[in-house]
Amino acid sequence: MVRLYRLESKIVALFITLLVVVQLAGFVAIRTAIDRNARASISEELAVGERVFARQLDQNAQKLTQGARLLASDFGFRQAIGTDDRETIASVLSNHGARIGASMAMLIGNDGQIRASTVEYPDTDLQRSSLELVRKAGNGNGASENAVVGDRLFQIVAVPIKAPVTIAWVVMGFPIDHQLVSDMRELSSLQVSILVSQRGGVGWNADVSTLTAPAASMLLKEVGQPAMRAGGLIDLQIDGNQYRARLLPLAQASNGQQAVAVLQRSVSEAVEPYQRLQLILLSITVLGVLGAAVASAVLARRITSPLRDLADVAKRLGEGDYSEGLFIRRQDEIGRLGNAFETMRLEIASRELKISRLAYQDQLTGLPNRVQFADLLRDAIAEAARTPGAACYILMMDLDRFQQVNDVLGHSFGDDLLRQVALRLSAQLLHPGAKLSRLGGDEFAILLPGVDQEGAVEQALQILRALEQPLSLHQQTVDLGAGIGISGYPAHGQSSDVLLSHAEVAMYIAKRKGSGLVIYDPAIDQSSQESLSLLSELRRALERDEFMLYLQPKLELCSGQVVGAEALVRWIHPEKGFIGPDNFIPFAETTGFIRMLTLWMMEQVARLSEQLQQQGVQLKFSVNLSTRDLLDQELPTAFAAILQRHRLQPAALCLEITESAIMDDPARAQNTLERLSNMGFALSIDDFGTGYSSLAYLKRLPVDELKIDKSFVMKMAQDQDDAKIVRSTVDLGHNLGLRVVAEGVESEEVWFLLRQMGCDQGQGYFMGKPMPVQHFLAWREQWRAPDMLDQSENMAV
Structure with a gap:
């Protein structure tokens, strides 16, 4: 069973199938053509046979008419008619009819009466037919027709007896006998049968036929109602043979009886000469199939044998064995395929070696x-x-x-x-x-x-x-x-x-x-797991809105007016409670989570700024950017979307950047800052003075504000060096056209020192610690700046 699926078996089966299909198609086409031509030839033979049969009946009628005329011209017969010698007339009719083959003879007077007859009691149909034939002949030389008498077909002739006028009519009837149909059979090779319908129309009788008695009986059953198909072609099945037949109407009696002639030709006999040709063709087909099977098997083996070798080689290649080559010494496509396989084997072996080197x-x-x-x-x-x-x-x-x-x-x-x-x-x-x-x-x-x-x-x-x-x-x-x-x-x-x-x-x-x-040490992994846990908690905190926005006020030092605030983030953990920024901001920067936190801060600040502007309150909020933020080239686009969503102008916000964030990747940081500045954001350098390259990059950065680090501001009232650094930084910022903000203002004394130095803004615990938004808004309403005059007097004293 498995061999049937082999290519060799399929090739042999294909060749044999194609040959058998072609031969069968040719055989069917030839057989169909033979059958069609045989039937066409038979149809022509039947048409010719119909004419021949009609001519034969006509000739027979003429022969009978001549015999009747001979009797009509006999002097003694006419003398007997003149003397009305009926015995003589009957004797002459009987003797002469026997000589010419008439089975009945009658003498009919001009008055239509039968004066003498060889039939003791003439059939009514015979009398009627005779009288009609006499009337049909009229003054002519006689007439003839076919008539059904009893259950047989007769040819009836009527001849006038003249002396010199017509004194009577001789009517003779001749039965259609077997001789007539036999002659027709010899002339045309057709089977001829004369059928007469039974009285009452319930069936048929075979009058005469060239068929055998059993075949004639089967013909009667096959014909059926021939009157309805008279003159047409029909196919008959008789005694296992197929016939094509033609029905000829011959006579119609007044009682409904009719007679037909059935001319038929055996289709089997017509195609018999071609059957030997078909047998020869079948023999050639069998021999061709056998030869094709042998040739295709040889060809298939020549094709599949090298293919099996190629399959073995492919299997070895699949298993990684490239040692054994394949050599097929042929010049055809299979030979080229074998050469291609050999080339492939060598190239794969070479590539495997290279891949192995690359892999290891x-x-x-x-x-x-x-x-x-x-x-x-x-x-x-x-x-x-x-x-x-x-x-x-x-x-x-x-x-x-x-x-x-x-x-x-x-x-x-x-x-x-x-x-x-x-x-x-x-x-x-x-x-x-x-x-x-x-x-x-x-x-x-x-x-x-x-x-x-x-x-x-x-x-x-x-x-x-x-x-x-x-x-x-x-x-x-x-x-x-x-x-x-x-x-x-x-x-x-x-x-x-x-x-x-x-x-x-x-x-x-x-x-x-x-x-x-x-x-x-396993403790190292414990720390790493804690870091992963913290990252997961940070993500959940952002999803569950556990972060809170805190604000630390920024004020004008000269007027004490609240001008803005720095936005800060605090984490309220549902289990651990308040978590300070130092506990999660450095980790967020390390892991990159700070980007998501920055966007959250920006969204919260923008929403708050929108609400305050609707109330007529104008404050500038500052948002811190980390190193990761500055390296994100998509940050300006994200900020623009937030501003558009809250219908804000970029000038309403200030972005704070540490010096260390700029120094990690100065080129990318400067590119991001320039895009943010071109959008309209105010930029601030946070913790200024703690870096080591601030001055080198400060002149190239598109910043608007400097924030002096609180380490210099907090003790400037007690430390003259810190005060000098702060004053120099304020002068530097103003000379560069920048706004200067001091962080770490924790006393009224530091407030006034910064004011005297010309510092623009301050931020520190003296004014307010970082606080939730609602506390900040309440603090803003209650805030009162220190008494400037009293402070100046105290300092003078």
Whole structure:
């Protein structure tokens, strides 16, 4: 059964099926054409036979008419008629009728009376037919017609007896006998049957027929009602043979009886000469099918045999075996396909080798990559597991300051530097079997199979000491350090993935602390889990609206008028209660959640500003932007959508940026600030004076305001140096055309000192601490500025 689905079997079956279909189609077409031509030929034969039969009946009637005329011209017969010698007349009619084959003869006078007859009691239909024939002949030389007498068909002739006028009529009847239809059969090869309907029209009788008696009986049943189809063609089924027949009406009696002639031709006999041709064609078809089966089997084997070889090769290729080639020495398409397979095998083998190198080898340094290192680590763990008390450790390191090297000296220099680092690290391996790998970027790892923790630490210290020596490359000297994380089996994990993860965690801790190396400790993961938990809580807090907007007033120092406020965020945890910003803002900045928090702040401040403007209150609210915010190129678009939603102008808000945020990526930060400034936002430098490059970038930044850090303002009344710094900063800001705001105003004395220095605005606990929005609005209504005059007098005294 399975062999039926093979291509070889399908090809053989296809060839045989096509041949058989074509031969069957030809056979059916030929058979149909033969049958159609035979029937057309039979129809023509029947048409000709009809004319021949009519002519034969006419000739027979003429023959009978001549015999009757001979009797009518006999002198003795006419003399007997003249003397009305009836016995003589009857004798002459009988003797002469017997000579010419008439089964009945009558002498009919001019008055229509039968004077003599060979039939003792003439049939009424015979009398009527005779009289009608006499009237039909009239004054002519005689007439003839067919008539049904009893249950038989007769040809009746009427001839006048003249002396010299017509004195009587001789009427003779001749039955249609078997001789007539036999002659017709010999002339035309048609079967001829004379049928006479029975009295009352309940059936038919076969008068004479060239058919056998059983066939004639079957014909009577097949004909049915021939009168309704007289003269037409009908198909008959007689004795297992098919006939095509034509019905000819011959006579109609006054009592309803009728006679017909059935001319029929066997279709089977007509096609018999062609049946031998069909047998020959069938034999040729059988031989052709057998020959096609053999030829197609040979051809299919020639096609499928190399295909099976190709399938075997494809299977081996699928299994990764590229060693055995395929050679098909043919010039046709299969040969070209075999050559293509061989070429494919060679190219796949070459690519597999390249892929293997790409998959397991670092292309830059030639060291094993992360995938191969993981395999080596799995093998080392399995080997250690088989030996009681054995261990294996890994070191994962990340170079310090490598990103700056790439940014300053270019990636090509960085690639060359990594190659030099790989060579130096390879030279520092202390233990036999140690494997150095490059995991990606500036990360390297060392596998130490069979080494305990002490040996791993010794190897890490050796690496750190080696990296303390600067690297010279392309006339450049580069100082590099590294953070190294250490983990080992079985102390820190049972699988390669776990050890790699733990070593990476320890490595990042080492880099963050600057401690050089860190051995993995489960407490590190606990801290990481707490961080992940805090991030999830921050997201839920934003969804559940647990954050609250706080405002710290900003006032004009010269007038004491409230001009705005700095927007701050506080977290009211449903379980932990109030959480200060220092407990979640740094984490939000580290994880990037600060972007979502900034948008929330902007939305809250915009909604509040819209409400106050509708009440006629004009305040400028300040919103802090973090480093992550400045690196987000989509931030201006998000802010524009918020302003449009609340029908605000950008000038209603001030955006505060710290110096450190600008210095992390000055180019991108400046691009974002310029877009925000072009939109119309007021920009402020927060915590001014604490950075180390403020003046270098201040002249290029599109800022409107400086906020002096509170560390200089809070003690300026007691510390003259702080007062000098504040005064210089105020003068610098004014010289640059900027508004100056002092943070940390916590006493009335500091308020007036700043006013005397010309500082524009102040912000601090003296005026008000950060407070919820409703408290801020209530405080604003109650706020009263200090008495300027009294303070001036006190200072003068």
